[in-house]
Each structure stands twice: as C-alpha cells, then as structure tokens.
Amino acid sequence: MGEKVQEYKIKGHQLTCPVCQGTLFWTRKSMLNTRGLTFLGMDWANKAADNYVCDNCGYMMWFLPK
Numbered sequence: 001m002g003e004k005v006q007e008y009k010i011k012g013h014q015l016t017c018p019v020c021q022g023t024l025f026w027t028r029k030s031m032l033n034t035r036g037l038t039f040l041g042m043d044w045a046n047k048a049a050d051n052y053v054c055d056n057c058g059y060m061m062w063f064l065p066k
C-alpha cells in the first residue's frame, strides 16, 4: 500500500468528492488504451489518465492529459 492520501487542487480549485464532499484523495495512473477506442480514432485514449480516488467513499475521478 503506502498511497499518499492528501488534498489536491486542480487549476486552483480544491478537489472535492461529488458524492461525499470529502477532500482527501489518493492517486493512481490508468492507461486508457483499448482496442475499441483506438479503432474509433480516439487517439487520446492511448495516454495515461490521472485517477483521484476519494479516500472516504472510493469514488474515482478521471483527469485526462492535455
């Protein structure tokens, strides 16, 4: 384990869970590439997304790279 649980800001906005209003998250990276998405021409899907997972309720938010 050892994930770092902390508060985050996205572009200056406090990251808040839309479900429980929690502000503590841990993060992970997810690769988005699937054959289906690539087939559809969605090249952005071949990148890694940042996932912020609410430490309270487990809700996971996805942020796509720009």
Ligand SMILES: [Zn+2]
Residues within 6 Å of the ligand: 017, 018, 019, 020, 021, 022, 054, 055, 056, 057, 058, 059
């Ligand atoms: Zn939550």
